[in-house]
Amino acid sequence: MQSGPPLEVLDVSLYRRGQLITALARSISLGLGLLSLAFLWNGPRTRPYPALAVAAAYLFFSLASEVARRRSRRRTGKVVHDVADALAVGAGAAFTGGLDSPIWLLLYPHVVAVSLRGGLSYAMAMGVLDAVIVSVLAALSDQPLGSLHAVALLFCAFMGGTASSYLQQVQRRLSRVNEEVSVANRQLSETVSAQASARREQEQALGRLQDSEARYRKLLEAIQDGVVILQDGRVAYANRVAAAMIGETPAGLLGTDLLDLVAPEDRRKLLEGYRRWEQPADLSATVDARLQTRLGEPLLVSVRAGSVELEGRRSVIATLRDITRERRMERQVQAHAERLAAVNEIANAVNLNLTIEDIFAVVAEETRRLVPFDRLTLALLSEEGPAVQVIAIGAGAGRPPVFLAREPVEWAFRHPQAWCGDEQDAPPGLADLMADPSVAAVATVPLHSKDRLIGSLNLGRQRPVAFSGLDLAVLEPVARHVAIALDNARLLEAMRRRRREFESLLEVGRSIVARLELKDILPLVTRSVNRVMGTRHCLLLLRSGDDLVVAAQEALEPEVVDAFQGLRVGDSLSGWVIQHGQPLSVADMRADGRLMFKELVERFGYRSFLGAPLRRGAGCLGTLEVVTKDARRFGPEEQALMLAFADQAAVAIDNARLFAEARSNLAQMAEANRRLEEAGRLRQQYLRNVSHEFRTPLTVIKGYLEFLREAPSVPTATQQDILRVMGESCDRVIEMVDTLIDVSRLEQDAAARSLQMQTLDLRQLSEASVEPLRALAESKGIALGLDFPEEDLLVQGDRGLLHQVVRKLVDNALKYSPAGGRIVVRGRAREGELALEVEDSGIGIPPEHQARIFEKFYVVDGGMTRRVGGAGVGLYLVREIVRLHNGSVEVRSRPGQGSVFAVRLPRPPPAAPATLARA
Template sequence: MRIRSRIFGTYLALGVALIGMTGAMLYDTVGDEALAGVESRVETGARVVAASLEGWEGGPDEARLDAGVDALAAAADARITVVSAGGRVLADSEFDGRALAALDNHAGRAEIRAAAASGGGESVRYSRSIDADLLYRAVRVESGPWDGAVARMAVPLTRVSAAQAHARRELLTALLAGLVLTVIAGTLLARYLSAPIRELQGMARRLTEGDLAARARVDTGDELADLAMGLNAAAAALTEQMARTRAERDQLVAVVEGMAEGVVVTGPDGRIAMSNTALRSMFSPGGPVEGRTPIEALRNPEAADALDETSAPGQVVVREVRLTWPVERVLALHVTGLAAGGAVGVFHDVTSRKRVEEVRRDFVANVSHELQTPLTTLVGYGEALADSVADPVRVREIAVVIRRQSARMSALVRDLLDLSRLESEGFTPELEVVEIESLVRELSESWAGAAREKGLDFETGVEPALSARADRRLLYQALENLVENAIRYVPKGRRVRVEGRRVPGGIELSVADDGEGIPREDQARIFERFYRVEKGRARAGGGTGLGLAIVKHVAEAHGGRVELESAPGRGATFRIRLPE
């Protein structure tokens, strides 16, 4: 039930009860009062009649008495009777002459009997002659000619009930008016009292709907006003607290978003509650991540298992997760159980570290292998040499092999040292102005013979006055590697051409041949260390796969780059571009 109805109901019930009680009391009183009024009138009337009989002048003339009684009765609007001490009716305002004489003896009437005995009497009786209850009052006459007679006055009680009815009507009207007033006053009071409560209620509702600006305006100056003030203060504190919490959360989100590591948080229900951009770019979940289970969103059983398994607060699980899609990655996953349930997982991309480790492992394996081969040969030939000291021809043969293998090892070690120097941190080439024409001439003088031996055309073409700021020794080594490759891998009768020219932003040195070229699938990896196209043949030719790696490092050490253009069967062109 609404508080307004309750106040109104209570007020109305109280009003009705009060009015009812007062009404009931008044109702009785009004009845009694009316009766008392009639009684005192009859009493007074009877006394007046008795007194006038006591002061009667002359003899006891009954005719005069009856006439006098008639006059008095008419004046008093009542019935007046005078009865002798013996009970005979001497006079009556209702009867005259014969009718009067025919009236029966009244000595037995209760009021007459009482008056004759004690001076006064009263009774109520039904009168057939007027068909109503009558109130009789009798008083004894104490002196004069009528001494001992009884004077009686009677009034019909219908007057009492008429007075009562009138009084009741008035009372009822008053009660109805009171009731109407109670309803009006009750309605107003209920509205007045419940208004601040409704105001508070409205504020509470707006607060729960999220409207933190909701305030209650109650100025009744009572406890409700105090309550409103308290609520307003609480709402203000809440607003402030919410703003602070929001700012903290925004900050946290910004921090998590800004992390290079992928972050995912699961809730107590095991579903993802939060993630950052890095995580989404690692796993490309193709849709929102929040609200899904780790296996649905991440589609990686290792990661999902780790997140699902970690449930105890503070429990830490460390795992390596491999992704094959959208790109191949190795992630170090660190999952920590949360006190509130769920877990937080941090994915750290260790792909490049893993690759470096792999490259290092491969490198050591490759170097060991490359050294192992000539060393085995050397050991074998060393033993053969010990057995063949007596045969000078054999000794010479063995010495040739030993020299070749040693030179091969020496070249390998030299290339390795060059590479490690180029790769070492803080390495800077010793720059000077290098005249390209003289550099290429020197190259041609050293290698033209070897080319001719193999039946190759060796050509050079350098733009006049071309120069570069470069480390002359390194640049020479790079070009030499390219020329050496061309001579080594291009079939007899073809052509090798070294060129130098200006290009926008720098210069370009190229070594082009019209050999068999390099298969397309090998082109991307050709500059890697130890990478060779045809492993068997290259090994037979003595290459170890370090030459192009050195060329690439030299170009990059100068801030330039190396490019390969080749199509199978249509030769290969390597270009070193150096900035100005």
């Protein structure tokens, strides 16, 4: 068994091994004790069950102590365990025979174990405990010599404790040494760890450096530019791109002098650059130089370099970029830009010129800067037929235009093309197209404007130097601008021509319209047609039934004029024009089968014909024709112009005829008007005479009637009624005669000439006019009243005429008002005028008659109108008198609700009445 505290050890593994041995020793001791119990189980002094209980208790205690020791490593637990070991041995021996039992012998290893582990004092304490146990056992066993065993145990404890104390001192010293060694070991371990870490970092840095070097090498090899590292002016490294530029391998370039790689003319420049590159932190500008390749062809490169520290040596890293193609492209771009600038200049130049000749001159001058040539032509398609006009210019000299058929040179209008060779394989019509049979090379580019083909631009060389595709590409934009300019020039020329034609037509039209006699119009038409159409011979034929008559001609021979006199509709070219009513253009009359007098045409040399019908409505008055003695093709525009001229001439001729008819009719009408005026004058004179003749006997009759009514012998009542009716009828007839006389005076302006204007009071005038009619109103049972304001209503007018106006209106109201009715004469002052109104409660006037009741002799139909009678001149007389006073009259009426006749007269200015009264 083991007892006492454990010794401190140098090594943890040794300590754990000692703990294991201790536990094993206790287990062996327990096993030996149990084995002894088994041998002594049946001994005389053995009490097996108490001994077995001691063994079980000790086993349980040992397990609990071990658990407690693991939780708490205090020394007390170990001391208790050592004491328990001794007591367990003593108890076991006591229950198995005392000193006769071999179990107590386990106290020797126990005392040795605790003395070696705990030191001298601890060993003596445990030795005394063991000695006491042996002494007790000796006393129980009746073996007095057993006490010697107690002394032996004490001696063992002393010897073991002494050895243990010495060993503990040695252990403490070894512990200090161990601590020092541990510190040294820790320091050494830290040093070794630091060295290992540094070594790992060095290895990692070396790996990174190697990786970086590999990447840089790959980068230098993969870069598209050449890379060269120079040391002392020689190649220390070159990537494959740089080697490929020179035509060498990278290894073959190592050690090569830099100047040996450069063309002689660039060495000085590159050497100066290298000296700058060697300066630290200097990154110079790019230097362009030509490399000498192994193939002998110089290679233009752009060099950019800088100084670096490499492997302890000052080095220069230079990049080489092949700029041969770049410079070539720059030159091409510059050349293209120059061509575009030239094309732009051509476009600006041709757009500033407004005629085909000026455009052609500019194109010939400017195109020579882009594409060299010896001959330049413009082939322009005719707008009127399959003809081609060729305008040519050579080396400093122009040529007059020529006309070609389109079909032989159709190839020039299809697409841009070039030809160079001999005459055998030349395109058809080439010599005519170029206006020069000596051309050996040709380039043609079609001219298109707004998707419309208008011609071609053609360049020629007298030497067999072919035009390239680049030349054609340059000429295409030139052709586009030229086509647009030519089209604009044509449009402008057409506009100018149309303007001139329009101005001529307008001028001629004014001249023709200004004349109303055919003898003046017809010669003017023929002269104007020749001037506008640019011809010398003109003929105007008029239709008379089916015959054609020469109405006017210009510069035609008498024989030709006589030949035209016998033409009929449908005969020859002129008759065809009238028959069909359409213009006709003939380039060569001699070849036309419709021509009747071919001999005359050939004798006098006439060639071309243009005729237009003189159309008026659905008919045709004649023809207007021009003929030329030179070949001329009259196009659609000229035909339209001729037709417009013919239409104007037809209008003028028709107007002249109408004017002649109108003049004849006007003369007849003038004679008829003169007769009517004479008849009217006679009628008015007869009416005045008759009126005066009627008035004279009527006045006598009226006087005798008054005499009879006032005679001393009073007539009977019947006679009085007869005399009254006769008097009223006589008054009515006298009034009608007076009205007719007044109307006659107004129509002959006699009243206006004898007008006596004065200032009148409208109220007084109305009272004086109404007073004679009151008796008639009372007799008919009609109330007659006046409604005027307190203020004076002054008006300027003729008293007698205005008196008739009031009387006629009131008399008219009395005629159409029933018994029990009411008539009101009303006067009002309004802004700038006076209003006189006569309102009745009569039968009214239908709306359809109100606009005409003031017309002379107009009478509204109806039974009432027939009963009251009247000649229809009373209201007419009112209107004319009011108009004579610068006034107006109107009516407001509804059937069955009466009528209101309103007269409006202007008010005189404030100062006018006094002046007029004095006058």
